[in-house]
Amino acid sequence: MGVSQSKSNSGEIVFRSETPVQFSPDVVEQLSERQASTIPTPERQSTLDEHIRTRIQDEVKQLRKAEEEVQEEIRVALEKENLDREKAMAGQASEEGRAGAGSVKSSAALLGDLEEIRSKIDRFQIRKNLASYPGLKASQDALVSCYKSHATSSLDCWMEVVNFKNSVAQLEKVRVIGQN
Template identity: 45%
Template structure:
């Protein structure tokens, strides 16, 4: 139906009625560019060397500038730290600001002592009353496997011993 209308009848050729003319300069330029498709290898290597030199010079300038800025920042920080140390740690702590390195070092050593004390007291073998109560509870459970609820006295005793030791342990950490 519409298939015959969408097919081309054949090639159509259009002829230009007015002649096209180019100037001699355009023709010469096109001939020159057609003769030499790119730059010569010598010229390309010269251009590459020149570009590399400019990049290296700019990179050196930026590094010097970065070094200068870094020195200025370090000098400002050093000046600020010196002024804080002269004013004293009491001022910094009262304002909630940073403290000097000596007070920070002291605080770190105190925290380290507390951590060491925590790990030293973590060992349960030093709590004989807990171990004895635990053994009694285990023996009761083994002897009353069919009726484990009969061990309620041992469970209560174990809980009270553990609670007492926990209180002692927490109070020792707060010292």
């Protein structure tokens, strides 16, 4: 009873249309161009471009982070190397100091020595006075006044320049002979 109706045929069922299906030549051409074309559609291209930009930006961020880490490692290594070298030099200096040889000082000690030398130079400059060399002072004053009076034609002061140079040369000779 009804067995034949509830049983399904395992075969394919094909429906045939009595009217043929036809496509316009424009539709056929457009479909064939899309299939033959390897260029993606504009929407697909913008999606691909955005994805590529995102990946590039991520990669650049990772590279910058890695670069900063490498620079920090280099800075730390150089700092450690400089401290080790300074300690080694200070150790040699203390050994040489005991042996009576010259000593190598740390950068802090060298800065202190430099400041001491600067203060000595400043004291020397203050004590040195052109008043003790009246010839030099007179030629300097003459040169300055000539330059002031001939502001637009300073070449007119050539005689004062020669006199000043001669005074300086004489002073240098006196200082060199006095030092020897």
